[in-house]
Amino acid sequence: MDYIEKDNNFDLPVIAFYECDRLWISKGNIDIESSALKQFSRFDPYLDCFHTGADDKAIGEWLLKLELSELQKKTPSPMKTAIEFAAKAAMENCVGFGFDFDESRVMVRYEDGTSTPFEHLSDGQRTILGLFCDIARRAAILNPHLQENICSETKGVILIDELDLHLHPKWQRRVIEDLRKIFPKMQFICTTHSTFLIQSLRSSSELILMDGEPLLEYNNKGIEEIARNMGVSSPEVSQLYEDMKNTAHDFLATLDNENLSPEEFHERFNAQLASVIAPYSNNPAYQAFLERKYAIKTGKEL
Structure with missing residues (x-):
């Protein structure tokens, strides 16, 4: 373990299972002093890998640590850059995601110069932003030596129950491709009942099972046709x-x-x-x- 912890060339895979209750809910303010002293191990992401996304405190403490490191070293942190890269992909008009010392909490910054506390976002925004940033955080802690290539080079297996959870239909249509683009070397195994997600697949070979139905070519089909094949009668009307x-x-x-x-x-x-x-x-x-x-x-x- 010590050998891996200290070996800067040893890649560790991300392993995580995001359950249906993954919506992050703030659980109190972050203590700046204790968070600044907290030490992180490369193996920390494995401690809760089968019950992830429970709250935003862990990522807040980690971002705070990175902000302090940047101030001390006076150089940008590649790990923080990885988080912001994922955040920008997850949300339109997002230009920054980090810990704000004045607010003592995680803030999302936008192109127009405004910012919003993470916990004030809608359920859908927190779900998609939390998912992308948590995967990036785990990749960064596991493989800090990958520097600016943390997201693109880290491998892993991610299980997501109900990927469409809380997501607006327009996000459902793009979330799969966004995950591919940001984390190209990770394998995602997801469940869904969303016709929009199924439609966005590149090939039906990516669809393992669909309520016991035989596999058909669902990619690029119309929403109503997909819904009809899922057992929904007359999907064109209510x-x-x-x-x-x-x-x-x-x-x-x-x-x-x-x-x-x-x-x-x-x-x-x-x-x-x-x-x-x-x-x-x-x-x-x-x-x-x-x-x-x-x-x-x-x-x-x-």
């Missing part, structure tokens, strides 16, 4: 619309097929008409259409 259409269709079929007198029909199906209309009472056109069809059949205006 489930509410589909239910309303089917309910109306069944009731109209009853109107056409029952050979009863108008009085008998009214006595038997008046209550059914009310139950058919009730779930969609906020749609007056639907209600008026069925009531009109019913009136034609029974001669009774409602």
Whole structure:
């Protein structure tokens, strides 16, 4: 262990499993004095590699240490550069990601000169930024000798449960390619139910299993076609619309097929008409259409 710790040419792989509860939630302020004295081992990223992304305190303490190192040495830290490189790829208009001594917390800086505390970002922003930066942090701690090539040269295996978690659809469409671009030598094994992620695959050979369905060519297919192959009926319309259409269709079929007198029909199906209309009472056109069809059949205006 000591040999590896001190060997500047020994590469260590990133191994990490990001669970569904990976959304980072701030757990108190960072103590600047204790964080400055904290020592990091190259093996630290393995201590929690199977339960990652629980909070932002660890990365805050590490960034603080890097900021102090830069101030002391008066030279940019390649490890901090790796984090910022990942942050810029994760978020549009992001130009910096680091510890702010005035704020005593991690801040995200933007092109327009503004900055936002990490914990004030939306769930989607914190999820995507936290994921990219945490992978970069682990790579940097494991392989500081790679310098400016930390992200591009570090190898590893990353497991991510529900990669699309909290992500806006436009981020879902690009997250896979962004991970490839920033960490080209890492292998990512992810689960998802997102048609946008499946669509963004380069080839269906990258898709291991899809709810037990046989593998098809999903890349570059339309969202609706992918959803249909995933078992979603009529993905081009909402489930509410589909239910309303089917309910109306069944009731109209009853109107056409029952050979009863108008009085008998009214006595038997008046209550059914009310139950058919009730779930969609906020749609007056639907209600008026069925009531009109019913009136034609029974001669009774409602």
